[in-house]
Amino acid sequence: MPPADADIRTKADADAPPQARPAFAPMRADAILSIILGELAEAKANSTEGRAVALAVLRRTLADARAGARADLIATRRGTRCAETLAQAEDEIVRAIHLFATRHVYRLDNPSGAETIALAAVGGYGRGTLAPGSDIDLLFILPYKQTPWGEQITEYVLYMLWDLGQKVGHAVRSVDECLRMAKADMTVRTATLEARFLTGDTALFEELTRRFASEIVPRTGPEFIAAKMAERDERHKQMGNTRYVVEPNIKDGKGGLRDLNTLFWIGKYFYQVRTSHELIEKSVFSAAEYRLFQRAEDFLWAVRCHMHYLTGRAEEKLTFDIQPELAEAMGYTQRLGMLGVERFMKRYFLVAKDVGDLTRIFCTSLEFAHAKDMDLVGRVLAPFRRGQVKIKGEPDFIVDTGRLNIASPSAFEKDPTNLIKLFLVAGREQLLLHPELVKAVRRSLRLIDGDLRNNARANGYFLAILTAPASVERILRAMNESGVLGKFVPDFGKIVALMQFNMYHHYTVDEHLIRAVGVMAEIANGGLRTELPLTHELLPQLNDTRLLYIALFLHDIAKGRLEDHSLVGARIARKFCQRLGLSAAETETVAWLVEHHLVMSQVAQSRDLQDPETAKAFADVVQSPQRLALLMILTACDIRAVGPGVWTGWKGSLLRALYFATEPLLSGGHSQVTQSDRIEEARTALRAALSDGGQGWPEDELDAYIERHYDHYWLRAEPELQIEHARMIRQADRAGEAFAGSIRVKAFESITEVSFYTPDHPRLLSLIAGACTMCEASIIGAQIFNTRDGHAVDTFRLRRAFTSDEDEKVRATRIIKTVEQLLEGKRNILIDLGKESRRDRRLKPFTLPAEVHVSNALSEKFTVIEVSGLDRTGLLHLLTRAISDLNLTIGSAHIGTYGEKAVDVFYVTDLTGQKIISKPRQRRIRDALMAVFGASRDGGGKANG
Secondary structure, eight states, X not given: OOHHHHHHHHHHHHHSOOSOSOOOOOOOHHHHHHHHHHHHTTSOTTSHHHHHHHHHHHHHHHXXXXXXXXXXXXXXXXXXXXXXHHHHHHHHHHHHHXXXXXXXXXXXXXXXXXXXXXXXXXXXXXTTOOOTTOOXXXXXXXXSSOOHHHHHHHHHHHHHHHHTTOOEEEEEEEHHHHHHHHHHOHHHHHHHHTOEEEEXXXXXXXXXXXXXXXXXXXXXXXXXXXXXXXXXXXXXXXXXXXXXXXXOBTTTSTTSHHHHHHHHHHHHHHSOOSSTTHHHHXXXXXXXHHHHHXXXXXXXXXXXXXXXXXXXXXXXXXXXXXXXXXXXXXXXXXXXXXXXXXXXXXXXXXXXXXXXXXXXXXXXXXXXXXXXXXXXXXXXXXXOOSSEEEETTEEEEEEETTEEEESSTTHHHHOTTHHHHHHHHHHHHTOOBOHHHHHHHHHTGGGOSHHHHTOHHHHHHHXXXXXXXTTHHXXXXXXXXXXXXXXXXXXXXXXXXXXXXXXXXOBOHHHHHHHHHHHHHHHHTTOOTTTOHHHHHHGGGOSOTHHHHHHHHHTTTTTTSSSOXXXXXXXXXXXXXXXXXXXXXXXXXXXXXXXTTTHHHHHHXXXXXXXXXXXXXXXXXXXXXXHHHHHHHHHHHHHHTTOTTTSOHHXXXXXXXXXXXXHHHHTTTOOSSOHHXXXXXXXXXXXXXXXXXXXXXXXHHHHHHHHTBOHHHHHHSOHHHHHHHHHHHHHHHXXXXXXXXEEEEETTTTEEXXXXXXXXXXXXXXXXXXXXXXXXXXXXXXXXXXXXXXXXXXXXXEEOOOSSHHHHHHHHHHHHHHHHHHHHTSSOOOTTTTTTOHHHHHHTTOOOOOEEEEESSSOSSOXXXXXXXXXXXXXXXXXXXXXXXXXXXXXXXXXXXXXXEEEEEEEEEETTSOOOOOHHHHHHHHHHHHHHHHHHHTTXXXXXX
């Protein structure tokens, strides 16, 4: 375990208060009943007054129990104990209600055999744990069929619980009905498996459990396991199939409580154990692994209980707004340059990783120990072959029951380089790791020391692993999960499970790096041709693709430090590349890529790519065509690995435009495709699209239309967007309308594009941005174009809000109509536009300093204003309005939203078309735009619509 991981795992526990404190004890049912009877006075138990008295006592008891459990949680930080205490309190309340109902409200002096009932807790409540906001699931067990008395008792218990504000799931069944449904329905079978007696007739409950064990469980173990594992896989798929998302679901996410529950369900069903501790006796877990199970469960329960207490509801998703409060409540403070919330989330991800380790150990124990009886489970968990097979040329490794294992227990002691080589062999032979091998690796992590890290053979093995596109992502993840990667590359160990507290990155840093390498491997394997066409064109031209894998593996390795991670990462790269045996020139190239890995994305998304100064300045940084190609591919891989929906075709088009604008400057003007060629190619493609396929544009009309656009339009607008614009403008012109709009719903990119065609005027951008905010649409990007005849052709990209394309179109149509009304003066934009919007509430946990930079060095014709700060509703509207009030003309706007951060860049001139040279006027611009962010601190709105 890397030192950084160990620090996060142990510091919170080390700082925790002593846990010898006696657990809070809920009031027992007989004591609750005694208080109720004492307060009844003259009121009868079965009267309205009597019920009200009982309800008041129960309400106080429940509130006291929850407050006591919370105080105990804060004092001890024992999550499992809190959940158990809440379940015990619920038990006593249910028992008290049942006792009051059967002895005093519907008392039977001489009941028949049919007038009996048993109450059992099922579901999570059946396991004896309960979160503050969780449902309680009850099973009312009848001997045969429902009787009027049984119906009265059932209704009384349920209505009392509902009146207490409880969320109750319930079923009323006879023993025969329970068994019949358990046979047919896996959910009912699981609930029955977890049933726990609460009160009533014990014989009824015992009959159910005895018959369930004898009639349902035998010979159905493999079927049950297969169903539970398939259910788990589907749940993981719905949650993104990774435990390293930055807003994880504590209950249903990968590595969450439900995964631990699944292990216990399977253990209880297949091994017929009553407690998780008995899994040690069954040799499923070692004592150390069971302690890991307990620690993981305790931490996850602590998080879940704190979440429910903080939010006042059954919240299961660790959202950004909850994370800082949770971190504080659980005792995590800022340390070593890491925010308290980042330390807390790192601890969470390490625990989720532990849950994944336990799941693998558990499943492979089932697979190997019971293979002969578990054909169905074997098919679900993994294919296997019996026996051991030698691997040609690898005397230290064998194929054991279809998985890689060591040939001798001393394989690592004899040659520690085998700790790295095993992963090379696993990738080359396409093998999974045997559970015994994983255990041996973990026991041998101490062998990964300075000598091994500097061993030429070990580093050669790692370089081969890192540059093998067929297996690199899977093998790097296996190395990371086993702890080897963080030990062999200590700087990587420091970012294992590290979360960056922002809304832009979807994964932890280590997961992002592995995914970035995986994107590169996918490209090398022929994938993503449609999404990343230029990378496929450039890849064959590279002298050495190995450098890309290394640079991608290292590009964010210095995250979480006080110094700029790009600069520190470059220093790490220089040392690490020497370890790998790279030449001085190769090392310098990798270090350069790491240091500048953000530059191309920043320039492409925030600069006017048609301005000659943009390409010239970028070319001065890049300096060679080879570096340009490498940086282009690295940037694409990096963005795609940030998270779902972050990469878009629009971002790809910006990167390609920057590449083609820069490449001639670096190759002496001899490019395969010049900028003028690309402009002509785009015009020709549009001609073909509009003249063919039933579009029917005459040649003279096509010529006139094409001449309306400036050159930069053909370079920046996507071909599909050009066609959409042409249709929109032609339709408006033919109808004699001055205003038009069009809509494109792009499901793959999860965005909706809304385009506008109207005579240009200074406040157009501000009005469109305001209209988007009024319609609760979040702008994530925009392309601004002017035509030679004084019109604006603007396309805004909106974050998708609805699953249905039709709903997206309805919203977009509303935006177009709102823009038209604003332009006609029929509507006005509210002063408190977007105040306290849903997105603003999401942004409350974040703080960012606002910055405004005014530069005349970035463009020959324009003054460039770059504004960055905390995103909020309506910020783009306010910024563009402020620019208009300053009597500035916007030539182009480049709008970017990176999670909670807005970065908007405006190319402006004064009203005479000149740059803003005056220093006092530049200061006025800065002051005016900074004032917009100042208003946001007073409750204004959010950036970029």
